[in-house]
Amino acid sequence: xxKTTEKKDTDLNDIMTMADNPEVIAFSGGLPDPALFPxxxxxxxxxxxxxxxxxxxxxxxxxxNLQLRQQLANRCQKxxxxxxxxxxxxxxQGGQQxxxxxxxxxxxxxxxxxxxxxxxxxxxxxxxxxxxNYYQIPLDENGMEIDKLAEQLELHxxxxxxYTVPDFQNPTGTSMSLTRRKQLADLAAKYxxxxxxxxxxxxxxxxxxxxxxxxxxxxxxxxxxxxSFSKILSPALRTGWVIAASxxxxxxxxxxAASDLCSPEITQRSICCYLTDNSLDQHIAQLCQNYxxxxxxxxxxIKDYFPSWAKATSPKGGFFIxxxxxxxxxxxxxxxxSVLPKYQVCYxxxxxxxxxxxxxxxxxxxxxxxxxxKIVEGIKRLGTCLKHV
Amino acid sequence: xxKTTEKKDTDLNDIMTMADNPEVIAFSGGLPDPALFPxxxxxxxxxxxxxxxxxxxxxxxxxxNLQLRQQLANRCQKxxxxxxxxxxxxxxQGGQQxxxxxxxxxxxxxxxxxxxxxxxxxxxxxxxxxxxNYYQIPLDENGMEIDKLAEQLELHxxxxxxYTVPDFQNPTGTSMSLTRRKQLADLAAKYxxxxxxxxxxxxxxxxxxxxxxxxxxxxxxxxxxxxSFSKILSPALRTGWVIAASxxxxxxxxxxAASDLCSPEITQRSICCYLTDNSLDQHIAQLCQNYxxxxxxxxxxIKDYFPSWAKATSPKGGFFIxxxxxxxxxxxxxxxxSVLPKYQVCYxxxxxxxxxxxxxxxxxxxxxxxxxxKIVEGIKRLGTCLKHV
Numbered sequence: 001x002x003k004t005t006e007k008k009d010t011d012l013n014d015i016m017t018m019a020d021n022p023e024v025i026a027f028s029g030g031l032p033d034p035a036l037f038p039x040x041x042x043x044x045x046x047x048x049x050x051x052x053x054x055x056x057x058x059x060x061x062x063x064x065n066l067q068l069r070q071q072l073a074n075r076c077q078k079x080x081x082x083x084x085x086x087x088x089x090x091x092x093q094g095g096q097q098x099x100x101x102x103x104x105x106x107x108x109x110x111x112x113x114x115x116x117x118x119x120x121x122x123x124x125x126x127x128x129x130x131x132x133n134y135y136q137i138p139l140d141e142n143g144m145e146i147d148k149l150a151e152q153l154e155l156h157x158x159x160x161x162x163y164t165v166p167d168f169q170n171p172t173g174t175s176m177s178l179t180r181r182k183q184l185a186d187l188a189a190k191y192x193x194x195x196x197x198x199x200x201x202x203x204x205x206x207x208x209x210x211x212x213x214x215x216x217x218x219x220x221x222x223x224x225x226x227x228s229f230s231k232i233l234s235p236a237l238r239t240g241w242v243i244a245a246s247x248x249x250x251x252x253x254x255x256x257a258a259s260d261l262c263s264p265e266i267t268q269r270s271i272c273c274y275l276t277d278n279s280l281d282q283h284i285a286q287l288c289q290n291y292x293x294x295x296x297x298x299x300x301x302i303k304d305y306f307p308s309w310a311k312a313t314s315p316k317g318g319f320f321i322x323x324x325x326x327x328x329x330x331x332x333x334x335x336x337x338s339v340l341p342k343y344q345v346c347y348x349x350x351x352x353x354x355x356x357x358x359x360x361x362x363x364x365x366x367x368x369x370x371x372x373x374k375i376v377e378g379i380k381r382l383g384t385c386l387k388h389v
Numbered sequence: 390x391x392k393t394t395e396k397k398d399t400d401l402n403d404i405m406t407m408a409d410n411p412e413v414i415a416f417s418g419g420l421p422d423p424a425l426f427p428x429x430x431x432x433x434x435x436x437x438x439x440x441x442x443x444x445x446x447x448x449x450x451x452x453x454n455l456q457l458r459q460q461l462a463n464r465c466q467k468x469x470x471x472x473x474x475x476x477x478x479x480x481x482q483g484g485q486q487x488x489x490x491x492x493x494x495x496x497x498x499x500x501x502x503x504x505x506x507x508x509x510x511x512x513x514x515x516x517x518x519x520x521x522n523y524y525q526i527p528l529d530e531n532g533m534e535i536d537k538l539a540e541q542l543e544l545h546x547x548x549x550x551x552y553t554v555p556d557f558q559n560p561t562g563t564s565m566s567l568t569r570r571k572q573l574a575d576l577a578a579k580y581x582x583x584x585x586x587x588x589x590x591x592x593x594x595x596x597x598x599x600x601x602x603x604x605x606x607x608x609x610x611x612x613x614x615x616x617s618f619s620k621i622l623s624p625a626l627r628t629g630w631v632i633a634a635s636x637x638x639x640x641x642x643x644x645x646a647a648s649d650l651c652s653p654e655i656t657q658r659s660i661c662c663y664l665t666d667n668s669l670d671q672h673i674a675q676l677c678q679n680y681x682x683x684x685x686x687x688x689x690x691i692k693d694y695f696p697s698w699a700k701a702t703s704p705k706g707g708f709f710i711x712x713x714x715x716x717x718x719x720x721x722x723x724x725x726x727s728v729l730p731k732y733q734v735c736y737x738x739x740x741x742x743x744x745x746x747x748x749x750x751x752x753x754x755x756x757x758x759x760x761x762x763k764i765v766e767g768i769k770r771l772g773t774c775l776k777h778v
Contacts, residue, residue, distance in 0.1 A: 031447060034447050037447075042446065054424070055423060057426040058420060097649040100648050104518075125647040236448070237446075238653040258515050260482040264626065267655070
């Protein structure tokens with residue numbers, strides 16, 4: 001729960017650049033496996049959408065295409081147990097723009113934000129611009145420790161936003177328990193604080209069943225749910241969405257209009273066509289099968305090649321495994337001095353995912369983007385490196 | 390040069406919504422004529438880009454596709470006399486996101502901004518969020534009055550940004566003279582203030598030849614040029630670009646990454662394919678021919694049907710004509726009470742395009758989106774309305 005606004009020494013962009021070298025086995029990026037993009041179905045969807053009528057090339061509403069918003073509202077009712085209509089949906093440029101717009105609506109310079117510790121580095125990149133006071137809430141195997149959050153909310157009325165990734169959290173892979181989801185919705189109502197529920201990995205459940213969203217327990221309109229097609233269809237669509245109370249959607253739509261007028265109609269109609277003509281759920285089932293296999297391979301290789309003091313999580317879905325190192329080790333320093341130049345492997349170091357770079361002894365591994373062989377080879381190299389520190 | 394931060398009573402979104410009713414003859418939106426979208430060529434470009442390789446569906450760099458940046462740098466060298474390389478280009482979600490990112494880089498709460506009076510309402514929507522002190526610089530037939538700008542810069546060191554639309558200005562249609570372009574670049578250097586040169590209408594020159602950009606006179610890196618494909622190809626591409634010194638591009642790229650990670654690769658590669666396989670200049674020549682004809686029709690109808698006290702500009706290109714009314718008339722009030730409900734015509738009223746809604750007696754007409762018949766009908770209705778005030 002350290003409170004700090006120091007500059008991080010590694011940012012999203014640097015890591016993206018590092019991973020660009022083809023010699024490097026990159027476990028760093030949250031990039032889906034390109035071999036699994038449904039390229040034919042997407043190509044057909046684009047062709048169909050573009051040939052419908054010339055209106056597809058025009059400006060459209062800032063809130064987004066009505067049919068797509070309806071399709072997403074239906075999907076959220078079914079999968080997230082959220083009672084949403086098209087008016088409760090805003091289309092954004094990926095989940096990232098959703099975070100940006102919500103931050104714009106809620107935050108002001110120097111306000112307080114409660115975040116998981118560690119958390120998604122792309123969200124920190126947005127929040128950092130407000131030079132906030134971070135209240136870092138620890139995670140255990142049931143997600144964010146809600147009793148510790150409650151203490152902070154009671155002590156610090158300056159907290160304006162609670163940011164959480166409740167499903168297969170980025171970067172640790174842990175999920176928030178059902179009880180805590182209810183407790184979190186109750187706390188948001190009690191303290192009149194917005195909860196940003198960021199759930200791009202939710203559909204990628206490998207074992208067990210999906211839990212209801214935090215939003216499904218929201219009685220007061222304080223929970224804002226966001227997700228995107230980046231992990232379940234294609235990141236190049238740059239299409240995410242917000243589900244919220246209609247007054248919140250109204251404010252966010254104004255901010256969206258000021259920010260970039262509207263999202264591309266061509267893309268939105270293409271996604272509508274894809275969803276109408278294909279089973280997204282069937283595609284997701286294929287992703288889950290493939291990614292679960294790779295996760296097993298990575299966890300097996302970690303067991304085989306990592307020293308026993310490196311502790312890895314075993315998530316039930318999503319993209320990531322978190323590895324905790326002994327406190328004295330700085331994973332960022334190790335990455336730049338040894339892992340990357342000598343072993344040609346890349347991960348996301350702790351400093352990038354703890355607010356204010358407040359912890360250094362850990363790293364995030366993504367298992368989805370590489371072949372099983374590359375995963376074993378990369379983990380083997382990384383294990384050799386760790387055994388020599 | 391009034392200095393104010395009052396809330397405007399009409400915003401972009403409201404106007405977009407008003408114009409949505411099919412009964413209304415909308416001269417309000419800056420929407421291109423959909424009949425002129427090169428739909429076949431764009432459909433082919435998308436098909437080609439999507440079938441190239443699976444990488445098109447993946448995340449890509451925040452700065453944008455290298456080939457597209459190279460194509461844009463070449464185009465700017467040829468047409469704008471700007472000495473730019475791919476490293477000087479950032480791809481954005483339309484020109485609007487370019488304005489948003491530049492504002493984020495340069496502005497802080499309560500700082501000063503110099504804007505043309507009137508100016509582009511979408512830019513005011515961005516700037517208003519910083520609650521700035523606006524220094525409104527009047528325009529004459531040679532664009533922004535640079536001597537008045539110089540006075541304000543000398544008096545107010547708090548001015549951090551000069552925003553201008555030098556080519557076929559939005560909303561007046563006037564263009565900045567060559568002399569003033571040079572003077573503006575010199576002032577930016579002298580006072581170390583950024584100039585945001587926003588030029589989406591530049592290529593739509595109907596008579597006379599293009600003037601060099603302000604950026605072409607920039608010796609110190611203080612001029613940031615932006616443009617977009619929205620007016621010359623299709624707004625649904627949501628693709629604009631920034632041309633600036635490489636350190637400025639570096640900062641803006643960081644802000645872009647935090648804001649929405651990257652622009653969609655599918656769109657960027659499709660534009661590359663379009664530019665490689667088609668002549669954009671030939672397409673623009675067709676747009677100019679069509680839009681110039683419509684402008685003549687509108688100016689003719691204004692002469693025939695408007696009372697003589699309504700003074701219209703005669704721009705040499707672009708989308709817009711500005712109509713100045715006698716001081717006592719409030720064009721916004723007139724729009725809501727009479728023009729829209731009784732005559733079913735829509736325009737952009739002065740209050741939306743003067744910072745702080747500081748003037749009310751004028752409106753912007755766009756002539757590009759309607760057929761000549763509709764233009765005559767709409768102007769006739771509007772003239773009848775004006776004659777009855």
